[in-house]
Amino acid sequence: MKRMADITHWADVVADEVLAKGRKHLVATGITPSGHIHIGNMREVVTADAVYRALLDKGAQAEFVYIADTYDPLRKVYPFLDESYAEHVGKPLSDVPCPCGKHQSYSEHYLEPFLIALERLGIRPTVYRADELYKQGVYTDAIKKALVKRDEIAAILKNVSGKTPSDTWCPFNPICSACGKINTTIVTGFDLDAETVDYTCSCANSGTVSMNGGGKLTWRVDWPARWKALGVTVEPYGKDHASKGGSYDTGVLIAKEVFGYDAPFPIVYEWIMLGNEGAMSSSSGVVVSISDMLKVVPPEVLRYLIIRTKPEKHIKFDPSQPLLNLVDEFERLHSIDSPGSYEKRILELSHAVGICHTDIPFKHMITIYQAAGGDFGKIMRIVKRAGYDTTNERCIKELADNVGNWLEMYAPAFAKFSVKSELPVQAASLSELQRAFLASFSKLISQRAEMSGEDYHNLVYSAKEQDSELTGEMAQLLGVGPEQIQADPKELFKAVYTAVLGQQSGPKAGWFLSSLEKDFLVERFRKASEYQP
């Protein structure tokens, strides 16, 4: 049987296969910024980054590029868009106005947060924007070849995909100078020397555009053209492109027969499923954006989500309670003293940059945060008291912020507790003994000055001692001798939680009580002891 230590990580397996073909590689990824770039999209770049790192680790000469498909047309008015976008449907994304008005274009609006997220994830590809590549003439040679070999390409598309392109089909789509749309034009001629293309548009306009930015290749030709123009040798892509007769299949043939280039090594990856709602999709609105997730967990955990699973397996992702297990698992892995080679590799590949760590488990912070009511000063005091390392306050702040966001955005109701502003109705269930305890507890607290967590704690436990002040008070209230008081501290703690939170359990009582106002506790415990339903 194989041990974990013997398992080779999938990224290394891919890297080895790729290296068998040569030492110099370009890993490429591409995403269309047509909407919020989500966790699902993240799989593409993390997968690529893992293979890129693996190649570098093996001494290969490797590069990593990300192409934002900013020249793709806006497909439709997505549910999250204003109706006014109807007039922009068909225009390249880089020419569509920004939804918030703060960015240069529609594509930049969605690209910017994604690029920031990449940075935080420790992913640093060379970023290209498709519209700029076209305008710089990077595609021009490919456009000429494609125009000349139009019939050959049409034949490949027909044979491989089974769909016959129409008579007016052309691998190049000009952008109409009148209406600005890219999917409404028909090519009527071209001039290789002048590097221009003639067209007519359904808006009744006609004209001539430059091959350098006047339009773009249709997707199935754009992709292989890009491979050739940039020298792509490795590319991960979603399974939509991997279908029989899909764009990878046609791309392989177009690359070879039209551009004389061998298609890159394919890495097909599966979708990330969101809870029970199915695959994530920008257009259906089933989306968890990367930016949102980065508010909630450290980037390394997000990388880990993808790194630990082979690309061809689908990933179930649920940002509510199951996310805690993911974080837990990662923290556990991270704190192993002597990790095996496989664990080590997972950690290396999950590693982002500039991330700080605390020794406070995420789950514990959930309790601390709520006990402190989100107040960072209180959080720090609790953390210190709990014996954690407090030297790196910035990291603790980061963790606390993550936890706060998670509680607000994704936490299930049962994970939350709050100090009730009025006496909870659950106080009705308190026993006589519990009421006597709360009354005595309230009285003794009111007589004392400042109390530490330990003071509170010891006071509760003093109910086990017959000669304690607390036991005496309780005995008197119940009209019995102190030797007859048999208080189980568990029951007493329940009474405390019931009175304050309206539930049977809660955070460690000592520091929890010391984090609340003493006067409030005196009043609350007294009321609870007297409560009559």
Added chain:
RNA sequence: GGGCUCGUAGCUCAGUCAGGCAGAGCGUCUGGCUUUUAACCAGACGGCCUAGGGUUCAAAUCCCUACGAGCCCGCCA
């Protein structure tokens, strides 16, 4: 219809490429921490590796066939 992937403990999944004792985490249960928890520590329970056939000294792993699940085949990763 064509194609891809998956099926291993109650749950989430490693392990399958390269055959060699059936694994982890979570959950559950028990005990501990003279501190109660969704914290921490120790332990236990838990399996016809979807089914059937084949290859092999040896199969969760390789091959074939079913069945089940999900997805892709409009430029949505």
